Amino acid sequence: MTSTDTGQRRRGSDARPVITELIDEMTILAIAEEAWVSLVGEDEVLVPIPSELPGDILSSWVDVVGPWTGSVVLTTGRATAEELSRALLRESAPELLDDEDVADAFGEIANVVGGSIKAALPGPSGLSLPQVGNAPLVRNAGDLCRVDVVWRGEPLTISVQGALPPLPVPTPSRENEVPL
Amino acid sequence: MRALVIDDSRAMRRIVTGILTNLGYEVRDAGHGGEGLDVLNEGWVPDLATIDWNMPVMDGLQFVSAVRSNPAWRRMTMMMVTSESEHTQIVRALAAGAHEYMIKPFTADAFRDKLALLGLLPQEVAL
Amino acid sequence: MSLTATSFDWVRELVRKESAIVLQPGKEYLVEARLLPIARQMGLPDVGKLVETVRVRPSAEDTRRIVEALTTNETSWFRDGDPFTALTSTVLPSLLSSRGANERLQIWSAACSSGQEPYTIAMLLDDVLPNAASRVSITATDLSREMVQRTRAGKFSQLEVNRGLPAPMLVRHFQRAGNEWEVSSNLRRMVNATECNLAAPLPRMGPFDVVYLRNVLIYFDLPTKQSILRRVRDLMRPDGWLFLGAAETTLGVDDSWERVVIGRSSAYRPLKGK
């Protein structure tokens, strides 16, 4: 039967890895924790428990392009993104943070977390400049590794998500079916 | 002592500037490599440049190469401060002429350690 | 419930007996913070209950965990710089000229914490000595089992690698391992890590040509410092070199050492006839 061909192609050189084969939640959490203790503050903890994001959310992300291609996306409530930006800037935070300040600071956190995640993946890969706004869509639910945390009581998610749609699932029995 | 802080994130520029100012540095900053070169071309050549990698217009690696090609800027110490942390990237930056490499995220203490390595920790602070 | 004076005193006494570490009064908060995770792991609500439990039913394992949790493992690469510069500028040339070509140099990092100190030494020697792995052996010891295991594993987080490790050395001696950095197998072969309590009779080791005993004497009282310095001296070659932490000295503690200034740091050498 020809079904063996298709199976080999899936496992062969043109098969691309999905993120869950390359990194796990523990590693993502460890990376985020390192970023938080050094950038946000020594005593800042990320508690890994899922909780509902509020309605008004903001995302920041960087794209990784290489053997694995996708985005590292941080998503949290808009107010939390602002608090995070303020914590990052500490004493150098201006009295009033405008949208651009928040976009810049929240984007830089995505850059830092994304850079560390990229380095833990097979390389070499390129890293894009950070972007802020509505997160890119999850194209392939099987190419996603997501960590939900709570910071200062507020939910935040870190999602490492592939940019490419799933490879066509080989359904040899169908393909080779002879129409009756 | 003088330092030029180059990073496209102004939050990061403020953080690095804050650390260096506390150590007694006189600091100027730039949002990308091109702006950094403008400062040098004005004749303001610092003891230290801290350089982000990923920036619009001119990235950190291009900046390092441009500085290396001008003998007048030879005595300036260049430290990459970036979230790029693959082994091969660090090798590339050092080969291009960067003297040190600090991986983001970093703490103020780590920054001081690096300056001490480079002999750029102001004496009164080092004691 | 916060820690009672009796519980605090019991912990203090236990830690002093097991490790010689002196916890000053006023360190209650430290004891609370460090022991709470252990209490939680044992399903106990607070540190008071932990102390009660271990007092009633002492076990070597619980004691070890409590003592380990109260060690301070703060360290960094090339800590203070000078004691490591002195190794390659002065100590190594002098040792190489007085030792036979086939004699292995023996170095001891006597409170190695997570391994930055012994691997700093290993990198420096690997960079200047051909065949360093066969010329030098580095013994790394610590009271803490966790620290000894970490030293053996030779893996360091991004934050640890940022603390004082020159980038050219990072790329030369380390590889990426997930989100950590792993020291090369060549260096790991030079370093032998084992548990050793400096406050107890020392195992048969050495004799050492160089000893780094840094940032650990500060935790002990004067009689303990004296007896440790004496026992360390017994494990050293008569023409060996001892390096202490920046805030530590043999002066006024043990007069059987000669202080030698090397650049901006000092080393101590056993005085003859003492």
Ligand SMILES: C[S@@+](CC[C@H](N)C(=O)[O-])C[C@H]1O[C@@H](n2cnc3c(N)ncnc32)[C@H](O)[C@@H]1O
């Ligand atoms: C502050 S660290 C110093 C590490 C390194 N020598 C340095 O200078 O960076 C102190 C270390 O001493 C160890 N220590 C404390 N008491 C000890 C004892 N009685 N015997 C052996 N090691 C001990 C601790 O576990 C800790 O790792």
Ligand SMILES: [Mg+2]
């Ligand atoms: Mg940048």
